[in-house]
Amino acid sequence: MTEYGRGRSPEPWHPEDPLYGDQVWSGHEAQQGQMSYGGGPQQQYPQEPQYQEPQYQQPSYPQQGPHDPYAQQQQAQHQQQQQHSGQHQGYAPQQAHPQQAHPQQAHPQQYVGQPQQQPTYAGQNWDTGQGQYAAAVQADPYVGADPYAQQTVGAYPGEAPDLYTTEEAYPPPVPPGRRHLEPEPADDLDEEPDTSFFSGEGGGDDDGDEPPGRRSGRSKGGKPKKRSGTACLLAAVVILGVVGGGGYYGYSYLKARFGATEDFSGEGSGETVDVEIPKGAGLGQMGRILKEAGVVASAQAFVDAANANPKGKAIQPGIYPMKQKMSGAAAVALMVDPSKLNVLTIxxxxxxxxxxxxxxxxxxxxxxxxxxxxxxxxxxxxxxxxxxxxxxxxxxxxxxxxxxxxxxxxxxxxxxxxxxxxxxxxxxxxxxGIEGKAKELGLENPLQVVTVASLVNAEGKNHDDFRKMSEVVYNRLKKNNYVTNQKLEFDSTYNYIKGKSDINFSLKEARAFDNPYNTHFVKGLPPGPIGNPGADALTATLTPDHGGWMFFVSVDGDKTTFTKTYEEHQKLADEFQERQKQKNGG
Structure with missing residues (x-):
């Protein structure tokens, strides 16, 4: 089966060619025919049988010599006008070719029209697909029409004008062998275009006369374009900045990595400055703070000294009075000494x-x-x-x-x-929330909550006793307390008003001393706190033990024992008095 629309090489039509694709170009259906190669007469090939029907041979027309394909347009147009004005075009029977190799002679119909000559390029005939077809085969009804001839508009319903004759039309088909020829070289390509960054040319410097993608390297006036001095200067500055910055950081890295650590010597020679170390600061942060204050020469010197000191990692946060220009070791030695820390601990x-x-x-x-x-x-x-x-x-x-x-x-x-x-x-x-919890504890106001906490903190020997001590206070304050008659009888209240801290004093004198803070003399709580309670005593005051404790005594002066009855308490009190006599040599 003949491949229509192909030349000697197996390449398709050019995408811009109207014959490319589906045989339709600008309203005209593609003409199909046999292509002649080498300028000789076309060779006829028998058609393959399809669907058991007899095969027919396409008629062949003699090839004519070289001619201009566009010279036939006027003649074809004139003939078509005559045909249209006088009669309708019809189909006449064609003579079967004798070289048909099939047993039956076929008589295909021949389209009545002027056979067109084949255009010739470079001495070679090139078939444009303008042959004639038999009516029995699947053929184009417009076989024989010249694709280059001007078609009369309106001669046939639905027929469009030939677009090859308009300014916007595609160019005539080009022979396959000449479709990929290289463009002729430009006259001024002897000089390479300068499109580098330093040429100063931008993307919008085209003259408009050259095709896209090609530059002649010259401006509209024909003179070579000058390089931009500003661009050169800017590039030089960038390069110097990159090289200089990289060198500086490289030097700093090598010096920090392999150079000796900067450090002062001695205990300091400058003025005294207060350096505050925040809570949670690490050694590195401490070193930077000291360096910013002028105390040490470098943070690394302090870190190295702290790592070398066994107590270096136990430095407390706070404010340290320090001398400027101290060595890292001297700064660490001062900060690990609690007495040097400028703080007040309550x-x-x-x-x-x-x-x-x-x-x-x-x-x-x-x-x-x-x-x-x-x-x-x-x-x-x-x-x-x-x-x-x-x-x-x-x-x-x-x-x-x-x-x-x-x-x-x-x-x-x-x-x-x-x-x-x-x-x-x-x-x-x-x-x-002591204001809201005062009533829940049976107290009159928040100040009494703080007062109870101060008593618990003063009488307790350790934090484990605070909840039992608060239970003793609340039980003795109850109105049904007939054992102590709502008196607390805490020695700490008597010592507070006396400004002492004695545990050995005359109980008789304490019970006779009239003072609102003396709980051996008055009932209930003192007017106000007798000290400044801490967080543990405050928490214990708000959450008493509820063990029913009424008495307590510290026999050995270290451990506090709590009891519920007076008899148990008296026994422990006698034991305590005996130990005190032995201790005093009595």
């Missing part, structure tokens, strides 16, 4: 009078300076309103100087420290 249960003395010593103030400020400024230190309800309270700040560690700086004053302590206590009481 112990749990410590009395306010003791706190005032500690502040005076730490800040270098004359003795009594802090107490005087507390008595004069207590209303301006941030106390809650319920803290000053009882006018019998000896010290309004008692119970509100919250026990913890306080970092000091050169700007610390007694007043600033007292304010900070009161704030911490108030925040803690609010956190625990």
């Amino acid at each position: 112990a749990e249960g410590m009395r306010s009078a003791t706190v005032y003395q500690a502040i005076d010593r730490k800040l270098g103030k004359p003795e009594g300076s802090t107490r005087e400020i507390a008595e004069r400024e207590f209303k301006n230190l941030g106390l809650p309103a319920w803290a000053t309800d009882n006018p019998k309270v000896v010290d309004p700040l008692e119970g509100f100087l919250y026990p913890m560690r306080y970092d000091l700086s050169k700007d610390s004053t007694p007043e600033s420290l007292l304010k900070q302590m009161v704030k911490n206590a108030t925040d803690k009481y609010t956190e625990l």
